[in-house]
Ligand SMILES: [Zn+2]
């Protein structure tokens with residue numbers, strides 16, 4: 082059984098529509114795929130409608146959080162999308178995205194980069210605008226060769242010259258809100274040092290104590306020693322470990338199912354969740 086628990090569609094900063102994404106997941110032989118757009122669940126209905134037999138969808142989102150000045154991402158699975166407190170928090174984060182993108186564009190203009198809001202808005206389409214869209218604009222303009230090259234201290238990494246803070250949730254609050262909405266939390270790419278500063282490992286134990294369910298270990302931004310260290314930490318504090326592609330369509334180089342999650346871990350996630358159930362494709366088996 083092949084399980085990929087972290088993907089993005091055009092509902093946030095991926096390049097595949099939710100329907101294209103689930104068709105792609107089926108085509109590459111996945112049995113389970115989670116749709117985890119940034120701070121939004123609005124791709125879920127389209128993804129569910131496009132599910133084919135044999136593929137199961139796990140509904141989720143990737144929540145923008147910040148701890149002691151360090152940005153981090155919290156994957157949330159199988160929560161009730163209508164639960165008001167978590168919904169309000171997602172909206173608060175999302176509403177901040179446009180003013181923030183415009184502020185980053187102004188900083189880039191100040192650095193002599195002729196990027197415009199119109200250009201970034203065109204790239205974002207109807208997705209919720211974020212740094213990857215601005216990074217794509219920098220690639221279009223020939224400022225950097227790839228999107229990843231824009232996520233450095235020269236440009237858009239946390240604390241970089243053109244970086245602007247946004248409203249982000251305290252991860253302890255995120256864990257509490259997701260639990261209250263019946264969901265499960267997995268700290269996304271906790272050791273992705275090239276994206277900027279990472280949360281100190283001591284904090285993982287505190288997050289685990291606060292009810293964090295797991296950490297993402299097998300991820301393209303983790304090298305082999307980082308994965309081994311994270312696996313050891315997870316074992317020490319009783320956290321589940323997942324693997325996933327963090328697929329963004331053509332915006333990043335990874336492919337669906339590049340990394341996967343152990344079926345037993347997936348089973349544990351579904352057992353803990355009470356806010357929503359995995360959705361099997363029409364006529365398909367319930368994974
Ligand atoms: Zn992320």
Ligand SMILES: [Zn+2]
Nearest residue numbers: 087089143327
């Ligand atoms: Zn992601």
